[in-house]
Amino acid sequence: EVQLVETGGSLIQPGGSLRLSCAASGFTVSSNYMSWVRQAPGKGLEWVSIIYSGGYTDYAVSVKGRFTISRDNSKNTVYLDMNSLRAEDTAVYYCAREYSSSSVLDYWGQGTLVTVSS
Amino acid sequence: DIQMTQSPSSLSASVGDRVTITCRASQSIRSYLNWYQHKAGKAPKLLVYSASSLQSGVPSRFSGSGSGTDFTLTITSLQPEDFAIYYCQQSHSTPVTFGQGTRLEIK
Numbered sequence: 270e271v272q273l274v275e276t277g278g279s280l281i282q283p284g285g286s287l288r289l290s291c292a293a294s295g296f297t298v299s300s301n302y303m304s305w306v307r308q309a310p311g312k313g314l315e316w317v318s319i320i321y322s323g324g325y326t327d328y329a330v331s332v333k334g335r336f337t338i339s340r341d342n343s344k345n346t347v348y349l350d351m352n353s354l355r356a357e358d359t360a361v362y363y364c365a366r367e368y369s370s371s372s373v374l375d376y377w378g379q380g381t382l383v384t385v386s387s
Numbered sequence: 388d389i390q391m392t393q394s395p396s397s398l399s400a401s402v403g404d405r406v407t408i409t410c411r412a413s414q415s416i417r418s419y420l421n422w423y424q425h426k427a428g429k430a431p432k433l434l435v436y437s438a439s440s441l442q443s444g445v446p447s448r449f450s451g452s453g454s455g456t457d458f459t460l461t462i463t464s465l466q467p468e469d470f471a472i473y474y475c476q477q478s479h480s481t482p483v484t485f486g487q488g489t490r491l492e493i494k
Contacts, residue, residue, distance in 0.1 A: 312487075315485070
């Protein structure tokens with residue numbers, strides 16, 4: 270059974286850093302495209318970042334230069350390192366698997382809450 | 388980026404009703420349109436991909452249609468578990484983008 274479990278969310282001050290983790294089971298993350306998607310309070314879904322099976326990465330303009338996506342194949346886990354956090358980064362962060370390189374997100378985790386506030 | 392606009396933003400309906408949610412893209416996305424269901428505190432769930440293909444395990448009361456810029460998600464005979472927020476998403480171009488969501492509430 271495919272499962273994604275996000276951890277690492279917390280209350281963090283503006284300018285701070287945080288690492289989110291997405292532990293996968295039931296499939297191999299290195300063979301798939303994996304994305305992070307976020308939902309700010311009262312807002313819709315916003316794509317944040319992707320890591321392709323070949324290791325190439327991409328980011329939304331709003332987080333480029335501040336966030337880094339990576340993976341640990343031995344742990345079957347995807348990470349999102351977030352630096353220089355801003356109030357507008359406050360959101361529930363979801364990781365999701367992309368089906369067959371199609372940009373269709375067929376499995377999602379339940380999310381982890383990041384709150385950026387002083 | 389391709390803008391996705393859903394309507395209505397919210398909808399009240401009763402168990403057994405038929406409802407339709409629409410999604411419009413700012414440019415043609417052919418059939419690269421997907422629908423997700425999201426309940427509070429849960430993982431979003433893929434319902435329909437490629438505009439009209441039902442994801443495995445999704446009840447047949449859900450259906451999708453459309454191509455180009457205009458798409459619809461139809462739910463026939465609403466069930467209590469269908470009350471949720473529904474999002475469309477285009478997978479034609481990067482970055483993928485989502486509609487703002489349609490909240491389906493019990494009347």
